[in-house]
Every structure is written in C-alpha cells, then in structure tokens.
Amino acid sequence: MLVSAKEMLDKAKAGHYAVGQFNINNLEWTKAVLLTAQECNSPVILGVSEGAGKYMTGFKTVAAMVKAMDEELGITVPVALHLDHGTYEGSKKCIEAGFTSIMFDGSHYAIDENVEKTTELVKLAHDNGISIEAEVGSIGGEEDGVVGMGECADSDECKRVADLGVDMLAAGIGNIHGVYPENWAGLQFDVLDAIQQKTGAMPLVLHGGTGIPDDMIKKAIDLGVSKINVNTECQLSFAAATREYIEAGKDQQGKGFDPRKLLAPGTEAIKAKVKEKMELFGSVGKA
Ligand code: 13P
Numbered sequence: 001m002l003v004s005a006k007e008m009l010d011k012a013k014a015g016h017y018a019v020g021q022f023n024i025n026n027l028e029w030t031k032a033v034l035l036t037a038q039e040c041n042s043p044v045i046l047g048v049s050e051g052a053g054k055y056m057t058g059f060k061t062v063a064a065m066v067k068a069m070d071e072e073l074g075i076t077v078p079v080a081l082h083l084d085h086g087t088y089e090g091s092k093k094c095i096e097a098g099f100t101s102i103m104f105d106g107s108h109y110a111i112d113e114n115v116e117k118t119t120e121l122v123k124l125a126h127d128n129g130i131s132i133e134a135e136v137g138s139i140g141g142e143e144d145g146v147v148g149m150g151e152c153a154d155s156d157e158c159k160r161v162a163d164l165g166v167d168m169l170a171a172g173i174g175n176i177h178g179v180y181p182e183n184w185a186g187l188q189f190d191v192l193d194a195i196q197q198k199t200g201a202m203p204l205v206l207h208g209g210t211g212i213p214d215d216m217i218k219k220a221i222d223l224g225v226s227k228i229n230v231n232t233e234c235q236l237s238f239a240a241a242t243r244e245y246i247e248a249g250k251d252q253q254g255k256g257f258d259p260r261k262l263l264a265p266g267t268e269a270i271k272a273k274v275k276e277k278m279e280l281f282g283s284v285g286k287a
Pocket of ligand 1: 023084085179206210233
C-alpha cells in the first residue's frame with residue numbers, strides 16, 4: 001500500500017523503533033524489499049537517489065513500476081516511495097511523478113537559503129499529500145556523486161528547520177555514507193541528544209546506516225531516530241552473492257546464464273539483509 005511516510009514515522013517515534021529506508025536500483029531490488037516488508041509485516045521506505053532515478057530512465061518509470069509492483073504483489077504493509085537527497089528541481093519532478101515522499105537536501109546551502117527552499121517545498125509536498133524530509137548538517141562521504149564533509153548539525157538550526165513543518169529531519173551526527181573508515185569516531189550522541197531535546201516529537205533520520213554497530217543503532221533509536229537509511233550494505237550483499245554464483249561456475253551449468261537465475265542469489269541476499277535490518281530496527285510486526 002503506497003502511502004506518505006508521515007504516519008509510519010510518527011508511529012515509529014512514539015513506539016521507539018525505526019523504519020528502514022532501503023535504496024532501490026532496479027526491479028530485483030524493489031521486489032526484494034517489498035516482499036521482505038510484507039513477510040516481516042513491517043512498514044518500509046523505498047529510497048531513490050537522483051542517480052538511481054536516472055539509471056531507471058526517470059522518476060516516472062520508477063513511480064509507475066513501484067505502484068504496479070505494489071499492486072501486483074498484493075502488498076498490504078505501508079510503503080513510501082521516497083526521493084533520497086533530492087535537489088530542488090528533482091524534488092519537484094518527483095512530486096509530479098507520483099512519489100509519496102521526498103527529501104530535499106538543502107544542507108549545502110547557507111541555512112537561510114536552505115530554510116527558504118525547504119519552506120516552499122513543504123507547501124508543495126503537503127498540498128500534494130506527501131511527506132518531506134529536510135537536512136541540516138551534511139552527511140559525510142559520497143553517494144551517487146553527492147559529496148558531504150560530515151559536519152555535525154547545530155541543534156538551533158535543526159529546530160528552525162523542524163518548525164517549518166517538515167515530517168522528518170536528517171541531522172548530521174558524525175554519520176557518513178558508504179563503508180566507515182577504521183578511524184571513524186562513531187556517532188556523536190551528545191549532538192543527537194541536543195537535537196532531540198530541541199525538536200521534540202519530530203522523527204529524526206539517520207543516514208549512512210551501513211556498518212553502524214548494532215549497539216549504536218539501538219542507542220540512536222532510544223534518542224529519537226525513527227528512520228534509518230541503508231544502501232551500501234544491500235549493494236555489498238548483492239555483489240557478494242552474485243560473485244559466489246559466478247565463481248562457482250553456476251552460470252555455465254544448464255541454463256544458469258538465464259538472467260532470472262543469475263540475479264536470484266543477489267536478490268535473495270538483499271532480502272536477507274533487509275530482514276536483518278528490520279529486526280534490528282524493531283519494525284517487524286509494526287505494519
Ligand atoms: P549507506 O550507503 O551508508 O547505507 O547510506 C545510505 C543513505 O544514507 C542513503 O541516503
């Protein structure tokens with residue numbers, strides 16, 4: 001069931017668990033995440049970066065595929081189709097294309113410009129009945145060409161953006177996209193705590209979910225994180241399972257080269273990873 005992310009995140013915040021956002025790249029990815037959410041009776045957010053949207057030939061294709069797949073598979077759990085790290089233009093395109101949620105990432109603008117653009121997009125999103133995520137303090141690392149230095153968010157700026165009426169807020173707390181370097185300092189819980197104190201009931205978003213130790217994830221949820229984004233870990237699982245299949249020569253046995261067979265181990269690996277994360281985040285059975 002395609003819905004805005006607002007209700008599922010408000011429930012997660014009140015219930016002290018988090019909803020996973022899993023980024024999708026193609027049909028297999030989408031199917032794997034939808035089927036796992038249904039099996040786990042969990043709400044879920046499908047994340048689409050602008051790069052992945054382009055890869056799938058455009059946001060309209062993505063929206064049509066997700067809507068049809070949701071229906072054809074008979075998915076009854078709440079599913080939000082969400083733009084990840086959207087530009088101002090990309091956000092508008094996704095609203096038109098039929099996404100049910102957007103993230104406008106204005107973190108690289110000065111705070112006044114971030115506030116101005118976010119304000120405009122909050123109105124547009126809400127007029128169209130969809131949810132919107134904003135960002136303060138950039139997430140470190142690189143994702144689809146979007147590079148952030150990983151600065152921690154200022155809690156007063158977070159309050160200012162939360163007060164614009166956004167439905168969820170991403171705030172940098174030392175998290176980065178991709179695999180964490182060995183000398184990573186860890187999540188800055190004092191920063192998260194200060195943000196949570198100032199923003200109250202606002203569901204907070206933790207980007208860069210890949211490789212954050214389980215105890216840190218649990219502590220972050222205790223401190224108000226209600227949405228956790230995972231991308232790289234699914235990619236690594238897919239790649240490892242596909243490599244194993246090919247290295248075992250299975251693509252050369254019988255009809256093992258059939259794309260439906262070739263992509264099956266990777267798809268199963270994504271399912272297992274998504275299930276593991278839903279259990280960790282506490283969203284199983286919360287649909
Ligand atoms: P990872 O790729 O580090 O899991 O980050 C995902 C993310 O935050 C998407 O916005």
